[in-house]
Amino acid sequence: MSAPATEAPAAEDPAGRRELRPLAAVLTATAVSLTGTRISAVALPWFVLATSGSATRTGLVAFCEMAPYVLVKALTGPLLDRVGPRRASWTADAASAVAAALVPLLHALGLLHFGTLLALVAAVGAVRGPGDLAKHVMVPEAAERSRVPLERAAGLAGVTERLASTVGPAAGGALVALVGPLAGVAVNAACFALGAVVVGLGLPRGAGRSAASPQDAEGGAGQGYWQRFGEGLRFLRGDRLLLTVSVMVAVTNLLDAGFTTVLVPVWAKESGGGPAAIGLTGSAWGVAAVCGSLVAAAVAHRMRRRTVFFAGFLVAGAPKFLVLALGAPTGAVLAVFAAGGFGAGFLNPILGAVAFERVPRRLLGRVGAIGDSLAWAGIPLGGLLGGAAVAAAGLAPVLLAAGGAYLLTTTLTGLRPEWRGMDRRRGRGAGAAAVPSPAGPREPAVPQEPAGLPDPAGAADGGRSVADAVGTPG
Secondary structure, three states, X not given: OOOOOOOOOOOEOOOOOEOOHHHHHHHHHHHHHHHHHHHHHHHHHHHHHHHHOOHHHHHHHHHHHHHHHHHHHHHXXXXXXXXXXXXXXXXXXXXXXXXXXXXXXXXXOOOOOHHHXXXXXXXXXXXXXXXXXXXXXXXXXXXXXHOOOHHHHHHHHHHHXXXXXXHHHHHHXXXXXXXXXXXXXXXXXXXXXXXXXXXXXHOOOOOOHHHHOOOOXXXXXXXXXXXXXXXXXXXXXXXXXXXXXXXXXXXXXXXXXXHHHHHHHHHHHHHOOHHHHHHHHHHHHHHHHHHHHHHHHHHHHHOOHHHHHHHHXXXXXXXXXHHHHOOOOHHHHHHHHHHHHHHHOOHHHHHHHHHHHHOOHHHHHHHHHHHHHHHOOOHXXXXXXXXXXXXXXXXXXXXXXXXXXXXXHHHHHHHOHHHHHHHOOOOOOOOXXXXXXXXXXXXXXXXXXXXXXXXXXXXXXXXXXXXXXXXXXX
């Protein structure tokens, strides 16, 4: 059984005041990179849809970004634990900036063919996965260094994500309407570059190394890559709550991906709202989600997690599909999106805190990589399936079918017994030795690995041990 990770000392100035720079740097880097990604999520699909008129091609672009994202993210956890998340974060953001900047540059030179575009978005996805994971892994250590309670830090990370999801779609819609879609892709490249600078300059050089200590330094450093990977896989398989969360969120993320990358743009085009409608609905969702995340950050320690979690999914999931399928007026659409965003704002802070409590610090990278990749496994297929379904059956039937699937997934899954673990008495943070149950014996948070343990079976923005449980519409 793994021992609790040693806590990093809090950073203080000579006057005894806490130093908030580490947490602020992580949150700022997360904010700018996610804002750029959300801008591109509006601009790039609209560029493909406007130039080709093909929903299938639009879905193919989303697939080519997200398939490498999921695959590379799943495989880089052991490497991230070895080299440290700080170095992985700024390196990945710098590479993402270069790949994203080539899209508008090659278009301006008349060299951007569709195959080239697919290759570039695949490159962005491949390097963005490790970068996103690295920022997520740095949250617990940054919270300790800044002397901020873990649940509050997880809540602030959720607020940051939702704020980026508010500003990004609005800015993306405005840029597309006023300048053109490729301006949004250029801004995305600039945001990646800024994120790399913030992490490189805002975090001390030793930050992020505690993810690999002390156990790795005392013997784990001799482990090979696949031994490290297998250790993370066994841990996730042994924690039924985290595994169930990842599988459920994989389904909802698939549906959200199709909704965001294909169904909303097609709805905006058919309804006459255009890119401004995408930005408006995304902003309504995002503003409300920021409010929900702020409430979650303020009262997380008083919430009954399981009840709030499934109530949030109930309002954040199926209603947004239904309101578009019924052709409701703009006011009703915005009201439904705002209600859904408020409910979604509670999800990621809850999931982030649960994951940080249950996963030892030294395993955060590899367990987070596998869990996130499992939860995001359906995202590459979301756009493809959404585009093909709309081409075959039309928009309204697909919206109704997807909304029904969303409702069934988030209600039936909640009947499983392992969800009771979400409401257990909370530990002090990642690597807590045990998570006591409300009734009955204590259960170790780090699963034992007895001899003869069967090989683990391969099974989610927001999604987690999943950082992004729910994608942001538009």
